[in-house]
Amino acid sequence: MFENLKFPANSMLVMKQMIKLATFNVIPIELLDELIYFLPENDAFNENFEMVGIESTYFIMNIGFAMWVIYFNLVLMLIHAAICKLRARYVCFNKLYIKISTYLYWNGLIRMYMELYFDLLLFTALNIHTMQW
Numbered sequence: 001m002f003e004n005l006k007f008p009a010n011s012m013l014v015m016k017q018m019i020k021l022a023t024f025n026v027i028p029i030e031l032l033d034e035l036i037y038f039l040p041e042n043d044a045f046n047e048n049f050e051m052v053g054i055e056s057t058y059f060i061m062n063i064g065f066a067m068w069v070i071y072f073n074l075v076l077m078l079i080h081a082a083i084c085k086l087r088a089r090y091v092c093f094n095k096l097y098i099k100i101s102t103y104l105y106w107n108g109l110i111r112m113y114m115e116l117y118f119d120l121l122l123f124t125a126l127n128i129h130t131m132q133w
Contacts (some may be wrong), residue, residue, distance in 0.1 A: 012051055019054075033061065042080050043125055057130045059123045066116050073109055080104060
């Protein structure tokens with residue numbers, strides 16, 4: 001499926017930068033991932049994938065910074081649930097509750113998952129293709 005993926009040298013440079021932007025790799029978090037997750041050493045699917053920055057077949061290692069954005073949104077949901085209980089008692093929490101709920105349930109969360117959809121699809125398809133059945 002992905003074995004014959006070939007890139008010319010000039011488009012490979014452009015693709016490397018586009019993949020960096022598309023996967024939200026704005027902050028290098030590889031060291032943090034290595035400290036938290038223990039994954040055995042794994043080679044890239046082929047050398048063409050390795051050249052564009054997909055250096056492993058593991059989903060968590062490939063998704064990078066976007067996984068931390070997902071974690072942040074989960075923490076924000078827990079904060080939103082706590083503020084929901086407090087907003088009836090304290091009026092100052094009501095404005096914060098409305099801001100967080102508009103971000104979480106329409107503006108930010110849906111937009112983020114729309115941007116991450118193709119990354120999730122590519123990395124999942126790559127894992128299914130390399131799985132030992």
